[in-house]
Amino acid sequence: xxxxxxxxxxxxxxxxxxxxxxxxxxxxxxxxxxxxxxxxxxxxxxxxxxxxxxxxxxxxxxxxxxxxxxxxxxxxxxxxxxxxxxxxxxxxxxxxxxxxxxxxxxxxxxxxx
Amino acid sequence: xxxxxxxxxxxxxxxxxxxxxxxxxxxxxxxxxxxxxxxxxxxxxxxxxxxxxxxxxxxxxxxxxxxxxxxxxxxxxxxxxxxxxxxxxxxxxxxxxxxxxxxxxxxxxx
Numbered sequence: 001x002x003x004x005x006x007x008x009x010x011x012x013x014x015x016x017x018x019x020x021x022x023x024x025x026x027x028x029x030x031x032x033x034x035x036x037x038x039x040x041x042x043x044x045x046x047x048x049x050x051x052x053x054x055x056x057x058x059x060x061x062x063x064x065x066x067x068x069x070x071x072x073x074x075x076x077x078x079x080x081x082x083x084x085x086x087x088x089x090x091x092x093x094x095x096x097x098x099x100x101x102x103x104x105x106x107x108x109x110x111x112x113x
Numbered sequence: 114x115x116x117x118x119x120x121x122x123x124x125x126x127x128x129x130x131x132x133x134x135x136x137x138x139x140x141x142x143x144x145x146x147x148x149x150x151x152x153x154x155x156x157x158x159x160x161x162x163x164x165x166x167x168x169x170x171x172x173x174x175x176x177x178x179x180x181x182x183x184x185x186x187x188x189x190x191x192x193x194x195x196x197x198x199x200x201x202x203x204x205x206x207x208x209x210x211x212x213x214x215x216x217x218x219x220x221x222x223x
Contacts, residue, residue, distance in 0.1 A: 035213075040122070040215065041215060042119075042201060042213045042214055042215040042216050043156070043201065043203075043213040044213075045210055045211075045212075048209070048210065050209065056209070058210065059210075090155060090156070092156075097209060098143075098144065098205040098208075098209060098210065098211050099144065099161075099205075100161075101146060101158030101160075101161060102146075102148075102156075102158060102203075102211070103158070104155040104156050104157070105155065106154070106155050107155050
């Protein structure tokens with residue numbers, strides 16, 4: 001079945017360490033997105049990519065980096081510059097950008113101690 | 114910045130009662146989508162509204178887009194325990210991004 005796979009489901013890191021979250025899709029979608037979810041704040045856009053080898057900053061890109069070397073993959077790195085990295089991270093993809101429903105992965109819950 | 118306000122933040126209803134969540138914007142939207150997130154889960158796409166005054170139904174769920182395309186609502190008739198979760202609207206202001214509301218968490222009292 002087609003879908004989006006995020007791994008791992010839970011991730012623990014020490015403060016000051018960079019960590020990379022994986023996102024892979026086999027839906028043949030062009031657009032991919034990273035959102036951060038905190039309690040009571042909904043989903044906030046970190047980065048998005050509409051085509052391979054191109055990506056744009058979202059609303060809260062500081063302290064994060066991404067790459068889009070393959071259509072299927074859109075990894076997110078949470079760097080040590082991110083002030084409050086503990087959160088639930090969701091990856092999504094879409095067949096036609098904002099004019100088509102997003103398909104979300106099951107998320108990665110990152111805890112930095 | 115472009116924001117969409119969603120109310121209420123929480124709603125507790127008796128099973129069988131109706132439920133409504135609202136999203137409001139100060140500027141005209143290109144389109145709006147609705148998602149449901151079950152506890153511990155991820156958002157799942159429900160529907161998209163594009164036209165002014167559009168009304169769409171999915172069984173007990175009714176979605177509306179305002180005439181001015183600045184507000185939208187989701188109404189659930191006769192709630193069931195399977196309706197538990199957080200409902201999000203996601204608005205497009207005519208750019209490449211969706212802006213999500215803060216969500217309405219629905220709990221059902223059996």
